[in-house]
Amino acid sequence: MARPTPLSGFPELLPQARLVEQHVLDVLREVFELHGFSSIETRAVEPLSVLLRKGEIDKEVYGVRRLADGTADGGGSGDDLALHFDLTVPFARYVTENAGHLQFPFRRYQVQKVWRGERPQEGRYREFTQADIDVVDRGTLAVHHDADMARVMGEALARLPLPGVTLQVNNRRLVEGFYRGLGLEGDVLTGSIGATMRAVDKLDKVGVRGVADLLAQAGLTQAQADGALALAQVRAGAGDLVERVRGLGVAHELLEQGLEELLAVLTAVDDLPADRVAVVADLSVARGLDYYTGTVYETRMRGWESLGSICSGGRYDALADDGRDVYPGVGISLGVTRAIIPLLGKGAVRASRPTPTAVVVAVSDEAHRRDADRVAQQLRARGVATEVSPTAAKFGKQIRYADRRGVPFVWFAQEDGGHEVKDIRSGEQVPADPASWLPPAGDLRPTVVSGDPA
Numbered sequence: 001m002a003r004p005t006p007l008s009g010f011p012e013l014l015p016q017a018r019l020v021e022q023h024v025l026d027v028l029r030e031v032f033e034l035h036g037f038s039s040i041e042t043r044a045v046e047p048l049s050v051l052l053r054k055g056e057i058d059k060e061v062y063g064v065r066r067l068a069d070g071t072a073d074g075g076g077s078g079d080d081l082a083l084h085f086d087l088t089v090p091f092a093r094y095v096t097e098n099a100g101h102l103q104f105p106f107r108r109y110q111v112q113k114v115w116r117g118e119r120p121q122e123g124r125y126r127e128f129t130q131a132d133i134d135v136v137d138r139g140t141l142a143v144h145h146d147a148d149m150a151r152v153m154g155e156a157l158a159r160l161p162l163p164g165v166t167l168q169v170n171n172r173r174l175v176e177g178f179y180r181g182l183g184l185e186g187d188v189l190t191g192s193i194g195a196t197m198r199a200v201d202k203l204d205k206v207g208v209r210g211v212a213d214l215l216a217q218a219g220l221t222q223a224q225a226d227g228a229l230a231l232a233q234v235r236a237g238a239g240d241l242v243e244r245v246r247g248l249g250v251a252h253e254l255l256e257q258g259l260e261e262l263l264a265v266l267t268a269v270d271d272l273p274a275d276r277v278a279v280v281a282d283l284s285v286a287r288g289l290d291y292y293t294g295t296v297y298e299t300r301m302r303g304w305e306s307l308g309s310i311c312s313g314g315r316y317d318a319l320a321d322d323g324r325d326v327y328p329g330v331g332i333s334l335g336v337t338r339a340i341i342p343l344l345g346k347g348a349v350r351a352s353r354p355t356p357t358a359v360v361v362a363v364s365d366e367a368h369r370r371d372a373d374r375v376a377q378q379l380r381a382r383g384v385a386t387e388v389s390p391t392a393a394k395f396g397k398q399i400r401y402a403d404r405r406g407v408p409f410v411w412f413a414q415e416d417g418g419h420e421v422k423d424i425r426s427g428e429q430v431p432a433d434p435a436s437w438l439p440p441a442g443d444l445r446p447t448v449v450s451g452d453p454a
């Protein structure tokens with residue numbers, strides 16, 4: 001049988017790496033629930049026509065077809081189906097279908113796989129896990145929720161085994177108002193305003209000169225292009241944002257509204273630990289998806305900026321609509337796979353051992369296996385992850401089995417009815433009672449550590 005060929009862009013983790021991923025997901029769930037977010041899960045597929053309306057994603061959507069005849073599968077909806085490329089569009093649909101059963105404002109978190117037909121590379125995958133939080137309301141959504149997104153995700157990022165991050169925040173109303181003040185026309189999707197926003201969003205990819213060329217192609221005058229580029233290069237905190245923007249000499253009512261909203265976000269998160277999460281206004285951030293209408297977020301790991309944004313999102317005022325009511329929302333999404341797999345690959349983060357097992361109970365001979373099982377059960381009853389040796393080989397071989405698996409302790413029953421436990425790292429072996437013994441706190445569960453592998 002031929003050796004299987006790995007599928008590019010569909011990562012699978014070894015047990016030690018999976019422990020790191022599970023730790024990340026556990027921290028995220030804990031933080032999200034501390035802030036009152038409820039967990040939901042949505043189906044893997046959505047109508048293709050819905051997905052294709054939501055921005056520059058057309059070429060990345062995976063369609064669903066029946067294997068037997070190759071025809072598109074509509075799932076009885078009368079529309080072709082496709083795998084979801086993010087969790088915001090499915091959430092919007094979920095809200096409209098279940099609005100009668102939800103209490104608004106509704107706070108949700110969601111951790112699921114998503115699929116995008118991207119070209120696989122470091123930090124870019126075709127199947128990956130996202131962790132989202134959103135707040136949605138009926139009719140209108142208070143602006144303070146925009147700051148809430150940055151605060152909650154900032155707290156989570158500060159607790160994760162990641163390098164420090166920079167959370168970049170912008171506001172599309174601010175940008176649109178500034179462009180209108182320059183005399184541009186259209187909106188964030190159309191006309192010279194839309195073209196300018198799309199061009200500026202490529203600043204980190206093509207540079208100032210590349211964006212200037214794109215703006216000239218969009219028909220902007222030199223003065224308009226200079227103004228748009230000047231705004232895009234503003235990086236500011238709460239203390240100097242207003243002065244920096246107004247100093248550009250452009251005025252518009254929408255600009256002032258967006259500036260006020262952005263300042264409120266920066267002010268509300270100024271107590272996050274800056275060494276772990278620095279929050280700055282970056283007026284080049286626009287986000288590619290069409291449904292964002294106000295605040296937008298992007299996040300980059302310090303020292304790993306080449307990966308691009310690992311955590312992004314924004315406000316969407318009109319994505320969810322059931323024909324009677326509009327459900328505006330704001331959310332932010334962490335690309336869990338995007339963030340941790342490059343770190344794992346470079347040894348920047350790892351689990352302290354590849355298995356949850358803390359103790360292997362040795363078996364003197366097969367006639368005493370049941371006794372070993374009873375000891376293991378006593379330890380498990382108090383939360384100690386324990387397994388029984390798979391064979392009754394010589395004790396040296398059983399110790400080597402535990403060592404190969406990274407298990408720190410081996411348990412031995414004595415002929416006089418007593419018990420001893422051996423720390424196979426130090427060689428120390430001491431008497432122990434299975435009804436009360438616990439390993440040191442640091443050995444009870446695998447921990448996640450940073451730095452080069454041992």
